[in-house]
Amino acid sequence: MWAEAAQWQLSDTPSLTIGVVGGDPAYELYSVGNATRLGDGRIVIVNGGTRQLRFYDGTGVHLQDVGGRGEGPGEFSFLRELHKMRDDSIMTYDSSLGRGSIFDSSGRLVRSFRLTQVEDWRQLWARRVFADGTLLVTSQAGGEFPPRAGLFDQGRRIFSRFSAEGVFLNNIGEGSMAPAWGFESGSGFGFAYTSVPLVLLVPPIASDGTSLYLGTGKDFQVERRSLDGSLARIIRWAAEPRPISQEVISRYRSDYVEGRTDPNDRRRAESLMQEMPFPEILPTYQGLLVDALDYLWVEQFRAPWEEQPVWWVFDPTGKWLGELRLPMGFRILEVGSDYILGHRRDENGVEYVSLYALTRS
Numbered sequence: 001m002w003a004e005a006a007q008w009q010l011s012d013t014p015s016l017t018i019g020v021v022g023g024d025p026a027y028e029l030y031s032v033g034n035a036t037r038l039g040d041g042r043i044v045i046v047n048g049g050t051r052q053l054r055f056y057d058g059t060g061v062h063l064q065d066v067g068g069r070g071e072g073p074g075e076f077s078f079l080r081e082l083h084k085m086r087d088d089s090i091m092t093y094d095s096s097l098g099r100g101s102i103f104d105s106s107g108r109l110v111r112s113f114r115l116t117q118v119e120d121w122r123q124l125w126a127r128r129v130f131a132d133g134t135l136l137v138t139s140q141a142g143g144e145f146p147p148r149a150g151l152f153d154q155g156r157r158i159f160s161r162f163s164a165e166g167v168f169l170n171n172i173g174e175g176s177m178a179p180a181w182g183f184e185s186g187s188g189f190g191f192a193y194t195s196v197p198l199v200l201l202v203p204p205i206a207s208d209g210t211s212l213y214l215g216t217g218k219d220f221q222v223e224r225r226s227l228d229g230s231l232a233r234i235i236r237w238a239a240e241p242r243p244i245s246q247e248v249i250s251r252y253r254s255d256y257v258e259g260r261t262d263p264n265d266r267r268r269a270e271s272l273m274q275e276m277p278f279p280e281i282l283p284t285y286q287g288l289l290v291d292a293l294d295y296l297w298v299e300q301f302r303a304p305w306e307e308q309p310v311w312w313v314f315d316p317t318g319k320w321l322g323e324l325r326l327p328m329g330f331r332i333l334e335v336g337s338d339y340i341l342g343h344r345r346d347e348n349g350v351e352y353v354s355l356y357a358l359t360r361s
Contacts, residue, residue, distance in 0.1 A: 002361075006361040007324075008321075008358065008361060010324065010326065010356050011358075011359075013356075015355050015357055016043070017353070018045065019350065026062040029045065029047055029352065029353065030047060030050065031047070032343050032351050032353060034046045034081045034333055036334050037341055042055055042057055042063070043055075043056045044082065044090060046080065046081060050065075051067055051068055051069040051075070051076040052066060052076075052079070053065070053082065053090065053092070055107060064107060073101075073112065074103075074109040077094055078094050089104050089105060089110065090102070090103045090105075091126065091128075091129050093126040093127070098115070098124070099112055099114055100112060100114070100166070113126075115162060116167050118160075121139040122139065122141070124139045126162070132210075133164045134161050134163055134164060134227070135161065135163070138158065138160075139158045140156070140158070141155055142155035143155025147182040151180070151182075151277065152181075152182055153180075154195075156177065157177050157203055159171070159172045159173050159175075159205060161227055170227075170229060172212050172214075173212065173225050173229060175202075176216075178195045178199040178201045179195075180194065181193060181276055183275070196276070197252050197256075198244060198252065198282055199283060200216075203215060203216055203217065204217055204288045206289050206290045206296070210227065211224050211227065215298075217284055217285050217301065218281075220284055221235060221237075222234075222288065233318055237314075241282070241284065242301075243280060244281060244282055251303075251305065252273075252303070252304070253273040253274075256269060257273065282303070284301060285301055285312070286302065287299035291337075292337045293337055295314065296314040297312070297332070297335060298311060298312040299311050299332075308326075309325070309327075309331070309332070310326075311332070326340070330343075333353070339357055339358055340355070341354075
């Protein structure tokens, strides 16, 4: 739908950047998982390395840290994500402790919850809070374990709805996980395994608060499902699939082996790459996101060495508007009405969270 004049624009430079090469530890970021911008302009960053929620004001000045490593109330053993709720409260889920935590906008712990186990589901994880206060929970079921030699099934990813107290309500949808490849570990302890190259590990999802967007990444379509699991819409678009060429396979094999200095380790890696099957077609997309105005963003798949993020954008009715190219190596964390908040690493691996202005035509 976008003509050239209607194309959305990202500012050439960020209006705010948090992160330093060295100096004050409050600005040194390590293993950033996610971030959000609150209504008053404050930025909250998941600093996974220190197991903290870090609060900064609208100019990037550090305000406070919440949490830390531990098992007590408001502490974390594993911290990767946060979800901003409508009142600027923040939900986190510690998959290691099996505990969710709700913090108010000032960082005060309001309450904690645990998810009730369901049948043979494993790896339950609270990902989002829907507009009605219920939880989006992901889990895994099925699959072949322990691993065996060759291709084997890793099971299904299940997306379900739980009450605010952590009680199962209903399924919304599910999708297949990537197949895995089992091989002799070389340590005398049976088989090790890794996912097949150049595939999506799990089906991509996003939420607008009242529904779930669910994709496979294998085609050019995304489903929107109501919270009761019924299919509300299928969004389809026309694009060309990308066959996996011999050049792509050679590049992947070379990158996998590169840097291994131990001769035995290098030999095992080379052998694994020769045995490993490769798919014929690259995935079509690798991520989904719904912005503050309910536009759907679909991230085109990139091979590990491709650094240019490209996103397709669809309006709330499902119309395909066009695509946006973002700065090299930039990972979107949140899209507001007039900004994009994201994460990147520099050539030395130093991490930064930056805010760019977004102009919608």
